[in-house]
Amino acid sequence: MLRSLRILSRSAPRARLPAWSAAVALGATVVLSPVAPPAAHAARALPPVGRLSAPVSTPVASPGASSDARTVAHPKAPKPKGVTKTLVVQLYWNGFPAADDSAALRSRILTGPAAWYHTVSHGRYGITGSVTRPIKVSPMACGESSRLKLRYERVGIKAAKRAGYGPRHYGRVVVALPCPIPKHSGFGQMPGKMIVLYEYRQPHITPPTAPAGTTLTTSTVSSSWWIFQDFTATWPDGYSDTVTGGGRFMAVDLTPIHEMGHNLGLDHAHLLQCRKHGVTTSFAGHCTSVEYGDDYDAMGSRFAPGSFSAPRLKKLHWLPGKVKHVHKRATVTLAPLEGASGTQAITVKGRNGRVYWIEYRTRTGVDAALDPAQTGVLIHYTKPHTAQTWLVDALPASGRAQNVDAHVVGLDDRDQAQLLPGHSLTTPEGITFTTVAQSGGAAIVRVSHHKHHKHRGHHKHQHHRL
Numbered sequence: 107m108l109r110s111l112r113i114l115s116r117s118a119p120r121a122r123l124p125a126w127s128a129a130v131a132l133g134a135t136v137v138l139s140p141v142a143p144p145a146a147h148a149a150r151a152l153p154p155v156g157r158l159s160a161p162v163s164t165p166v167a168s169p170g171a172s173s174d175a176r177t178v179a180h181p182k183a184p185k186p187k188g189v190t191k192t193l194v195v196q197l198y199w200n201g202f203p204a205a206d207d208s209a210a211l212r213s214r215i216l217t218g219p220a221a222w223y224h225t226v227s228h229g230r231y232g233i234t235g236s237v238t239r240p241i242k243v244s245p246m247a248c249g250e251s252s253r254l255k256l257r258y259e260r261v262g263i264k265a266a267k268r269a270g271y272g273p274r275h276y277g278r279v280v281v282a283l284p285c286p287i288p289k290h291s292g293f294g295q296m297p298g299k300m301i302v303l304y305e306y307r308q309p310h311i312t313p314p315t316a317p318a319g320t321t322l323t324t325s326t327v328s329s330s331w332w333i334f335q336d337f338t339a340t341w342p343d344g345y346s347d348t349v350t351g352g353g354r355f356m357a358v359d360l361t362p363i364h365e366m367g368h369n370l371g372l373d374h375a376h377l378l379q380c381r382k383h384g385v386t387t388s389f390a391g392h393c394t395s396v397e398y399g400d401d402y403d404a405m406g407s408r409f410a411p412g413s414f415s416a417p418r419l420k421k422l423h424w425l426p427g428k429v430k431h432v433h434k435r436a437t438v439t440l441a442p443l444e445g446a447s448g449t450q451a452i453t454v455k456g457r458n459g460r461v462y463w464i465e466y467r468t469r470t471g472v473d474a475a476l477d478p479a480q481t482g483v484l485i486h487y488t489k490p491h492t493a494q495t496w497l498v499d500a501l502p503a504s505g506r507a508q509n510v511d512a513h514v515v516g517l518d519d520r521d522q523a524q525l526l527p528g529h530s531l532t533t534p535e536g537i538t539f540t541t542v543a544q545s546g547g548a549a550i551v552r553v554s555h556h557k558h559h560k561h562r563g564h565h566k567h568q569h570h571r572l
Contacts (some may be wrong), residue, residue, distance in 0.1 A: 109167075159317055164538035182297065184277045184369055186227070186422040192216060192235030193276040197243050202284035204240035212237045215280055215303070215362045222363055225411055225425040228446060235276065241265040248304075255293060258283060258302045270473070278369060293471045294365035296373065301365045360404060367405050373493035375400035377523065380499065389498070389533060395403055400497040402467060402476075402484060402523070412473050413444050416451035416465040417488050417495055425450055435554045437542065440464065440483070440484070444471030452554055456535045459490035464539060466549040467524070482524030482551050483541045485531065500525040500539075532556075 122538040184190040194215050243265055247254060260279030266273050273279050280301040291304040377399025380540035381392055401408035403415045419425040427450035430438050441448025443465045452464035463486045469476050485498040501522050525531055530540040535557035543550045 110172050110436060126165045137498045141430050184366075184425065186370055189229050189234055190277040191233040191275070192275055192278040193235055193266060193271060194235065194237040194278060194280045194282060195266045195271075195273075196238055196240045197262060197265060198240050198284045199243055199245045201245070202285055203247075204282075208237045211282060214359045215282070218359055219362045219366060222472060223366070225468075226419075226444075227422070228426050230424055233278075235278075236271070238266060238269050238271060239469045240395050241269050248283070250290055250293070255302060262302075278366070279482065291361045292365050294368035295330075295503065297371035298369055301362070301369065303361060303365070323552075363404050364485045367414070367418075369561040370422060371412070371422075371493055372405050374398055375403035375406035375415065375418075375497075376494060377401075377406070378487075378496045378498050395496065400486075400495065402480075402497065403495070405495075406497075412476065413467075413471060414495070415484070415486050415495055416443060416463045417486060419443070419459075420451065421493075427451075430554045431451055435552075437550060438464075440466040440551055442466055442468040442470045442473075444468070444549070452551060452553065454537055456487065456533060456537065456556075460487050460531065462487045462537065462539075463495075464551055464553075465552075466544070468546060480522055480524070482544060483539075483551060484524055484541060497523055498531070499529045500529070 161328075165384060178428075191532070192215070193194065193317035196204050196208070196211065211525060216233060216235050216237070216550050223231050223233060227490045236302075243261055245262065246257065252281070255476040256541045259279075259280050262279065263273050264271055266279070276299070278299045278301065280303060282293050282303050283305060284305050290304075306497070374397060377396040378387055379394055379396055400415070402412055403418070404412060405414065405418070413419070414424075416429075417426065420429060426446050427441055428455070429451045430436070430449050432438070432452055436452075438452050440452065441450050443450055450465065451463075454462045454464075458464055465486070466485050467473055467476065467484055468481050473481075483500075485500050486495050487498065488495055501524055525539060525541045527544050532538045538554045538556065540552040540554075541549060543554050
């Protein structure tokens with residue numbers, strides 16, 4: 107499941123320009139009225155999925171919360187190599203019209219994810235398929251219970267057959283519902299071939315407001331995966347305010363990408379975040395496993411469809427470079443994870459079957475939308491008998507960028523977790539990772555192991571133990 111997108115806008119220095127964004131044509135000049143935004147717009151949380159980011163924070167799943175990943179005992183999962191033929195089944199019923207037209211659904215569920223997976227897999231995996239016409243079915247309740255999930259799947263399969271399609275001839279079936287987006291925006295079998303996606307409609311965004319006569323101009327920066335818009339307001343007295351990253355339009359919808367990851371056997375990407383006296387630390391104080399907390403991985407609750415982390419790419423056989431296994435100590439030069447060669451990951455065994463993975467993330471490939479303040483060396487770890495991963499928060503709060511005037515604005519505690527150059531992190535086992543240096547094309551990481559190290563941090567976890 108993908109949760110809501112995070113804030114990507116910042117209030118202007120004089121606080122005259124609220125953090126609202128609107129789709130404005132490149133080079134357009136807009137005369138704004140002094141009307142304040144309705145309270146209803148200011149208070150409501152916008153849908154968790156879409157091409158336009160919304161000014162809401164990312165919620166974290168609570169213990170016992172329903173999951174978007176339905177584990178299948180004896181699945182027929184898509185293979186991570188070759189092409190998965192996908193059938194998208196549009197359903198609607200009285201009072202709930204179809205969410206999108208076929209062309210929009212094809213772009214959202216097939217074309218966009220196909221380009222993303224082709225890039226991340228370095229051409230090893232592809233997606234093709236068909237989109238049905240809207241098919242009317244008997245009214246159904248909208249919800250997320252296990253019973254309803256199974257019903258949506260059964261109704262979708264029957265409707266596709268009735269419309270002349272053979273679902274069994276497809277490696278994946280996506281049921282597109284007209285239900286308003288609930289807590290989760292979709293769910294998928296893990297592993298398996300079924301996905302259910304809830305309705306997505308472009309949210310209504312209230313444009314910025316300012317005194318009469320004030321003009322608003324936009325500048326747009328495009329990439330393969332993103333369209334950024336920066337807003338500049340010029341006041342009658344000649345003063346200008348700029349909101350950087352005021353609009354972020356996703357060229358690719360993360361939800362289908364995330365749920366397809368479940369089909370391939372990938373579980374959620376978590377964050378191990380430790381705090382001591384209210385301050386973020388690394389392996390000290392009280393540590394918590396934050397579900398969906400890895401904001402660098404498409405299987406977490408990301409604002410952007412970035413690459414899968416190194417252990418996931420290795421599992422899928424999509425890592426083109428080498429993995430360096432370090433047993434005692436070594437100094438390794440890491441190539442970018444989204445590159446095509448070189449040593450792209452370091453692994454070090456911890457205790458109880460835990461394995462640490464070190465990778466270097468740069469603005470390459472689908473990671474091109476990372477803010478410069480987010481790039482760097484990341485530390486993940488895996489545990490046996492689970493498809494989940496954990497990102498270790500290696501950047502104490504005191505080392506975070508306070509004001510980042512770049513594409514991503516308002517980075518919070520979970521947006522930055524990298525091990526900065528000149529900094530070290532020591533695990534409870536006494537394994538020390540140090541980023542010696544880094545540049546755009548490589549990072550030098552030193553690994554050392556202290557056998558008699560005694561870690562003094564107290565680790566308290568939710569659903570997780572070191």
